[in-house]
Amino acid sequence: MLESETQRFAFRNAIARLIETCKNTTELKQIHAQIIASPKLAKRDHEFLISRLLYFSAISIPRFLSYAISVFQRIQSPDLGIYNIMIRAYATKRERDCDTLSCPALKLFKQMLSNGIAPDSLTIPFLVKECTRRFDVGSGRCLHGLGIKSGHCGDIFVQNSLTSFYSTCGWVDSARNLFDEMCDRDVVSWNSMITGYLKGGNLDEALRLFRSMKNKNAISWNSIITGFVHGCRTKDAFDLFREMLCLSEDDNNMVKPDKITIATVLSACAHVGAFDQGKWVHSFLTRTGMECDMVIGTALVDMYGKCGYLRQALDVFEEMPEKDTLAWTAMISVLALHGHCKKAFEAFEKMEAEGVKPNHITFVGLLSACAHSGSVERGRQCFELMTKAYLIEPQVHHYACMVDILSRAGLLQEAEKLVRGMPLKPDVFVWGALLGGCQIHGDVKLGERAAKCLIDLEPLNHAFYVNLCDIYAKAGRFEDVKRVRALMKEKEIRKEVAGCSLIEVDGTVHEFSVTGSAEIVTKQIAWILNALNGEIKLKDDMNWVQYYILEIQ
């Protein structure tokens, strides 16, 4: 008896291991049939194996989900564990594969409740995560209530998922209340709360919390660095990265920069043009033997390209063993940025030939290549290709590119027709492209119309008034210039965000802006000029350094 029990157990475990090796649904089906037909298995083994099968097909290999669903539908009375697997599977599924209108995870949960099965402290975090992803504040709050009623809100996973939910959905105060009420907080609780402040733009409170944290992990560092990059405090982000690096040199410190840190820092370098810093990160990768995967490869292409180094971007790209849509898109966008329209399209053809599907951003890259090179016909063909062959619904920025192409080429009437006829509400980029065209080609009437729409959209944006003034000035209509200037004064329109520049010297990024005190600005500029001195050969008639020195004194 005991021996047969042992044999049965071994047989069961062998099948369980076999499930993990399945490569396709045919193999899954064969094992499934064996489970159903085998006389050696007891009822509880059968249940165990079906749940293993379900777990493997629903969670481990997401593309087997449809098979998991068919298995699930055949289970007569699923228990809590089975429901948890399916709810989790739906909740972790990517948006694009998902039914966006209904929420299958919540539907299943309702079905579970109506079958008299109560959730546990695992069910709730899965569902809350789904609400977070969907920004579904209503359902998330209901789940919070349900958690309180069912006595699961003392569970740290439930609390953390709710903190993250409120943080991500912009309810930072609710997140903070929850956070403050928690008896025990772990690193996830702190990270979720910090992310909430970062997403809400309260960077200083995020930093304060970060500083008061005892056990930071790589995610804490990555979150704060990313938050500062997104909040345009690049210099602080670089300083934090350096601090992280210094700490990681200490062998007792387990926190080391990982791929996500690197990807974030590279994108920050790309954003501000910090080439030395970016190059240093690249050498850091080589030195530490960190694998240059697709994400980092893409970030490097983007960084070199945006910093003006096309050759290096191409080198990195060519060395990438695998290239996905994002990698190709980054390369195409970089070629476009450098004005190589033809090469951008050649890259696109290669991408198609390799069977990588373009997405809507790839077409933004291609269309901007056309805009930069004045290729009107090519732009039109590209738009057609996107909509007719790839069935990509054009978004506002595709229209903005098309309007840009047409208006730069002086086809202003056609551009306006496109704007008026587009199925989406034109945004500031669309009208802005038209206004830009009017500026180039001196079309006052259309410029006035475009400027009016822009001012309706963003009444306090100074740029549109300035552009309009420029059009009037070009046409010699100085009375109108005065009128617009007076209007700006009356409405108290000023440049909202002070102009700010970053300059890199010896690998350190220095930030200076016009809002600083005169003394600081002067000091900074004098310092920068000093740094530039010797690097630039001054021409007699263009002694701009001298000019600036005179200006600031």
Next chain:
DNA sequence: GATTAACACA
């Protein structure tokens, strides 16, 4: 049977 937090292309 299993849990929550961070990243790249416009």
